[in-house]
Amino acid sequence: MSDTQEPSLDEQIAAYQREFRDLDPQVEQVVSALGRLNRRMSVAYGRQVAELGISNSEWEVLKHLVLAGAPYRLGPGELAKRLGLTPAAMTHRIDRMAADGLVTRDRDESNRVRVIVEITDEGRAKWLEAMRMATSFEEELLQDLSPAERGLLGELLIRVLRRVEHAQPDAGGRLKGLD
Amino acid sequence: MSDTQEPSLDEQIAAYQREFRDLDPQVEQVVSALGRLNRRMSVAYGRQVAELGISNSEWEVLKHLVLAGAPYRLGPGELAKRLGLTPAAMTHRIDRMAADGLVTRDRDESNRVRVIVEITDEGRAKWLEAMRMATSFEEELLQDLSPAERGLLGELLIRVLRRVEHAQPDAGGRLKGLD
DNA sequence: CCTCAAGACTTCAATTCTAAAGTTCGATGC
DNA sequence: GCATCGAACTTTAGAATTGAAGTCTTGAGG
Numbered sequence: 110m111s112d113t114q115e116p117s118l119d120e121q122i123a124a125y126q127r128e129f130r131d132l133d134p135q136v137e138q139v140v141s142a143l144g145r146l147n148r149r150m151s152v153a154y155g156r157q158v159a160e161l162g163i164s165n166s167e168w169e170v171l172k173h174l175v176l177a178g179a180p181y182r183l184g185p186g187e188l189a190k191r192l193g194l195t196p197a198a199m200t201h202r203i204d205r206m207a208a209d210g211l212v213t214r215d216r217d218e219s220n221r222v223r224v225i226v227e228i229t230d231e232g233r234a235k236w237l238e239a240m241r242m243a244t245s246f247e248e249e250l251l252q253d254l255s256p257a258e259r260g261l262l263g264e265l266l267i268r269v270l271r272r273v274e275h276a277q278p279d280a281g282g283r284l285k286g287l288d
Numbered sequence: 289m290s291d292t293q294e295p296s297l298d299e300q301i302a303a304y305q306r307e308f309r310d311l312d313p314q315v316e317q318v319v320s321a322l323g324r325l326n327r328r329m330s331v332a333y334g335r336q337v338a339e340l341g342i343s344n345s346e347w348e349v350l351k352h353l354v355l356a357g358a359p360y361r362l363g364p365g366e367l368a369k370r371l372g373l374t375p376a377a378m379t380h381r382i383d384r385m386a387a388d389g390l391v392t393r394d395r396d397e398s399n400r401v402r403v404i405v406e407i408t409d410e411g412r413a414k415w416l417e418a419m420r421m422a423t424s425f426e427e428e429l430l431q432d433l434s435p436a437e438r439g440l441l442g443e444l445l446i447r448v449l450r451r452v453e454h455a456q457p458d459a460g461g462r463l464k465g466l467d
Numbered sequence: 468c469c470t471c472a473a474g475a476c477t478t479c480a481a482t483t484c485t486a487a488a489g490t491t492c493g494a495t496g497c
Numbered sequence: 498g499c500a501t502c503g504a505a506c507t508t509t510a511g512a513a514t515t516g517a518a519g520t521c522t523t524g525a526g527g
Binding site for chain 4: 345374376380381384399400401402
Binding site: 195198202205220222223 | 485487491
């Protein structure tokens with residue numbers, strides 16, 4: 110039986126320490142747990158929205174359009190920036206979503222270089238259904254934490270996040286330019 | 289100036305509450321922070337390892353080979369399982385990495401259906417360099433947390449992770465089958 | 468032995484992304 | 498007014514991934 114098993118998180122950290130001496134196990138624990146958690150979550154989201162006939166990436170677009178607030182429109186460039194995609198990828202994605210009836214794509218009549226992407230009623234309905242599934246999943250995910258622990262976890266994560274998002278360019282650190 | 293800004297995390301959560309009434313802000317805070325953090329981190333890792341002439345996905349393969357322990361070999365199928373890829377994608381990835389001299393690919397002589405992927409000295413050297421950069425980045429990332437807070441964060445994340453990884457199929461929940 | 472099913476990878480076609488070049492429109496300077 | 502620069506998007510070619518079909522090897526029955 111040369112079957113190798115997917116190592117548990119603890120085993121993985123132990124293996125790292127074995128292969129790489131100067132490793133802070135506490136830091137590694139946080140980072141590894143973050144990575145694993147995110148991958149599992151994204152698989153879970155993908156499965157759920159697949160039931161609605163959309164993909165994770167289409168759901169992302171719908172989310173950002175709704176988050177933009179009324180009148181629920183954004184340009185391809187702005188969407189690309191928020192989603193972390195190239196404009197070219199955005200063009201293709203909007204093509205597909207418009208063909209599927211999730212969004213409309215129109216030229217801005219007041220400035221014909223710009224394009225306006227707007228969510229359709231169908232897109233909105235799928236977004237809502239996806240949100241229902243997502244929140245229910247997320248609720249279940251945090252089930253084992255008390256309200257106080259959830260608050261604490263959120264606060265700690267936000268402090269780490271701030272370090273990345275507001276990285277001072279002058280601080281000389283390696284975090285420079287993570288935008 | 290029709291310039292829309294990337295919303296801050298707080299703005300984003302407020303927008304969600306505006307558009308979707310039954311949302312637990314505490315849960316949303318945790319989930320949104322997790323998502324943002326992971327995207328920033330993966331961009332950061334990508335930039336760092338790019339300096340070594342490898343991509344994030346190649347680094348992932350090197351990591352798993354080293355984690356496997358001596359003699360630092362795994363089959364394509366096992367690698368694919370651990371990385372969450374299809375076997376087909378793994379074949380291509382190994383092609384490229386072998387062409388770049390990061391790994392070797394050999395047929396297992398004791399069972400000629402199997403293939404053995406082994407890290408090369410060059411691959412090992414790049415892995416080490418990448419680990420140095422990564423740990424330095426991670427240390428900086430958690431700089432604002434005290435040791436106690438780091439431990440707490442790690443513990444909370446692991447409790448959430450356990451919920452996903454050891455999801456009891458009988459519990460009837462939506463977490464079923466997240467493997 | 469021979470056959471045939473199962474396992475481990477590979478190949479192929481189609482999807483989705485990126486980088487770079489191209490297009491179109493608007494604004495600026497003369 | 499006209500030329501030109503820049504902005505916003507699209508097109509194109511190439512890279513990486515997936516799902517499905519194909520190949521090769523092993524091992525179990527007959």
